[in-house]
Amino acid sequence: MRKTESYENLRLSSKTVQTMTPILPGAPWLIAHRAMLGVNQPYKITLNGQDYVLWQDSHGNIFALANVCPHRQAPLSDGWICESRNTLACPFHGLEFNGSGQFYDADQQRFSTQSLAQALPLFVQGDFVWTYGATESQATTIPELPQRLSQEMCFVGIAGDRSISADFLSTLRINYDFHHVAVTHRHPFRIAQVTVEGYETDGYHAQLTQHVVRDRNTLGELLQRPVLAFSPQTYSNQFEYHFPTLTSLSTEFPAGKIISLLVIYPETEHQTRTFTLLFAQVSLSLLVPLLRRSIIDAYNLIVEQDVTMLEQCYPQASAKIRLPYDGIISDAETLYRNWPVASPRDC
Ligand code: FES
Ligand SMILES: [Fe+2]
Structure with a gap:
């Protein structure tokens, strides 16, 4: 099969990467309840023009990365979770990233020291998953x-x-x-x-x-x-x-x-x-x-x-x-x- 044919067969999810002035930057946003995430399943959200992918491992830990693969920008949410390493595998070339965005080097069998995929900080309170999004200052604390x-x-x-x-x-x-x-x-x-x-x-x-x-x-x-x-x-x-x-x-x-x-x-x-x-x-x-x-x-x-x-x-x-x-x-x-x-x- 020629390369172009394999690309045609690859159906990737719709993407949102929008240059926009963030709405209420620094606000705490409730983006999910645990029940929405399932276990070891990528879950895509869009917040203030940026796509993110979340997943919950079998121990209840929740991770989030920018949805853009740092290799050739495929949407990571179309990938899958490798449970043995707790990584998210990209649907395009299969490269894997952990919840901190570190890349798994299969040859060396270790994670990169640098984060190559961008991690989104989360604040998990019980079953409620919060984030301030891609902003530095936090205008209010997470509501109880x-x-x-x-x-x-x-x-x-x-x-x-x-x-x-x-x-x-x-x-x-x-x-x-x-x-x-x-x-x-x-x-x-x-x-x-x-x-x-x-x-x-x-x-x-x-x-x-x-x-x-x-x-x-x-x-x-x-x-x-x-x-x-x-x-x-x-x-x-x-x-x-x-x-x-x-x-x-x-x-x-x-x-x-x-x-x-x-x-x-x-x-x-x-x-x-x-x-x-x-x-x-x-x-x-x-x-x-x-x-x-x-x-x-x-x-x-x-x-x-x-x-x-x-x-x-x-x-x-x-x-x-x-x-x-x-x-x-x-x-x-x-x-x-x-x-x-x-x-x-x-x-
Ligand atoms: S685009 Fe993600 S591994 Fe190549
Ligand atoms: Fe109403």
Whole structure:
């Protein structure tokens, strides 16, 4: 086989290497939960225009490298993990790199002293994988919010894991927007009214209580989404934010508590990643296997409804009409605009 033919047969993943001014440089970004990584499987993410590959070994150690092979720039995430050396092998010529980016010299049977592939520093707290990305200064510490809220809860799963064709600020706004809930999400959740109280903000952390009034679901809706049967006509959600990546929502139903952690981070200037981590009170654990699919589907639908709205809106302009809770959105926009400038890390 001629060389060109073998190249044609090599299908490499789509790549993102974009020169962009990083969005909120130095912010701590929650980029994954352990459950998203699997074991000994390359997992690709894009953060602020750069592709990275993560993997978790069988001992639970997690590594991340820039996705560009330093030999001839193939995407490392299309490669595979060599378990015996805990290396990531490139899909193009098979060269191997460890989690520090050191190259494995098969002839010498040892690792290079220098890091040839660029390692991405990670901060793993329990099951939550954080990074500051390719920036030197760290504008805020890693939030303790996910670990605090998920304590003594059982992990239900991941919903709404997708890339949105919308810029980061627009995606951020919808998480602080309490006017859209009773409209965008009215079907099939039958949300009739939403009110907010107790809004407090302290720097990057904010919290509030949202009261929801629902109309009754039809039998058809309950059969399609059994989880709606556990959702009463009135209930309250406790929101906690850690700007810019996290929105947590804690809901006490008569059957028990459900917590969702909605995560966003900027992939590129016009593309935003989101996923939602779902937890249920341990007392619900018997119900969770029965309701897991239904709970995840409900949150998938909420995310899809938001995404549809975000992707259909025309480019943002200043709002000519102001609604009562819009001050909450304005506070988030102010944090975004006043974000301290961070310098890039030397690679
Ligand atoms: S491009 Fe990666 S080994 Fe050659
Ligand atoms: Fe929404």
